[in-house]
Amino acid sequence: MSSRLPLAGVLRLGRPSDIWFKPALSVVAAVAPPNLALLALGRLDLAMYTMAGSLCALYAHNRPYAARARALAWVILGMLGGLATALLAASLTRSAVVLVAVGAALAAVQKVLCDATRIGPPGNVVLTFISSAALFVPQSPDRIPGHLGLAAAAGAWAWLVGMAPGLLRPHGPERRATAAALNAVAAHAEAHVSGEDTAGTHGTAVIAVRAARQAVSSTTGTPFTVTHRALERLIVRSEVALAAPSDADPAPLRDWARQVRGNRPVPEVPHLTGVDSELAPNPGPLWHRLRPLAPLALRTALGCALAGYASLALGIGRPYWALVTAASLYQADLALTWRRGVQRVVGNLLGVLFFAALVPLAHTGEVALVLCCLALNFGAEALIGRNYWLGSVCVTPMALLITEFAGFQQPGPLISERVVDTLVGALVGLAAAVVVPHRKRVVRAERAGPRTLAATGSSRGRHPDQRTGNTTEGVRP
Secondary structure (H helix, E strand, O other), X not given: OOOOOOOOOOOOOOOOOOOOHHHHHHHHHHHHHHHHHHHHHOOHHHHHHHHHHHHHHHOOOOOOHHHHHHHHHHHHHHHHHHHHHHHHHHHHOOOHHHHHHHHHHHHXXXXXXXXXXXXXXXXXXXXXXXXXXXXOOOOOHHHHHHHHHHHHHHHHHHHHHHHHHHHOOOOHHHHHHHHHHHHHHHHHHHHHHHOOOOHHHHHHHHHHHHHHHHHHHOOOOOOOOHHHXXXXXXXXXXXXXXXXXXHOOHHXXXXXXXXXXXXXXXXXXXXXXXXXXXXXXXXXXXXXXHHHHHHHHHHHHHHHHHHHXXXXXXXXXXXXXXXXXXXXXXXXXXXHHHHHHHHHHHHHXXXXXXXXXXXXXXXXXXXXXXXXXXXXXXXXXXXXXXXXHXXXXXXXXXXXXXXXXXXXXXXXXXHHHHHHHHHHHHHHHHHHHHHOOOOHHHHHHHHHHHHHHHHHHHHOOOOOOOOOOOOOOOOOO
């Protein structure tokens, strides 16, 4: 068991993303105006609904802008759908048992839809947090349209915030992805020539090349510009170098990577004769992608429901915290779920201590409360890319402070309830992951996928320079 569920490296910090500041700044730009407007109107009690729309700005930062526009629109609609369901349920019943069941069902739907559509980070967690919290806020049918209107307005603003950088750098995401692929392949070629262990550089290069291919391919349906064609040829060069690293020259790869970043013209390289240009494969109808995720849906629904009911049995007034903790754990296999559970518990417990230190400042007034939440929003997105637990240190106090928008509360009960719900949600969620088995064949295939990119030429009898169309979209841990 210790080898299957290790502790070593679970809390190790990784390198920050090249664009770590973009989601951090975007979420502040999306959250600040609605919250400050509510503060001016004296209606901070409505901030939960505007936050629902504003937090959609966290999504799709690695996608080209045409694809980002569609993805953000679907995220906002999904957020509004989950919020509407939660508000309707809350207006029809105050039975905590029923509300936990509704929250668990919503969490399962949100999890499988996010996985099937590969929406990427932060995945289902934000959607589940909003819908689960809304279930336990007193509601009446006549107020639902107004609350949904606030969320929709904030969501529209978040969409504009997410799309705004495209005015200055219309091909920024594709350029970054291509530059990362070229640099990663150059590092792999250098390691290969120097005789170093290439296992790590190969895996990194494969992921980077596939991400670049996905970025350029996701522009399908929009005009394929001169810039896209130039980027596509550079990706071909990175794939060829990855397939034959001993014959690759890292210098031009790194030089092309430097030129690709920014708004300078993309370097034009000759088309390689005999190398086909393939787009990423069509993922197929959504229904076909949902069917293999049935065990994941069952695991999520069961874990969230049991976590919520365990919290109720312990007399916790906010069982949605345990529900959200369980929903945040489920990954591709049990080992990854275990890692996420450890990261979640460590981050939340440290976050509770941070909240205890921060709450005296936040309680000095509503302005301080709003500013603290904005700072925590920025910190969470700036840090979470390095390791999930580090971002959770900011997410936890932010979630606790959001509950105080309707009025300041005693910190003692908030802290104790959050600690108990974190432990209950993690333990019950992990138990559900053990009870409902993973689809081992699917997991094996997903893990084997990156290794096939450079090996396809030999395994299918192709020339080693032949490109493949196998791509997947990388996601943040």
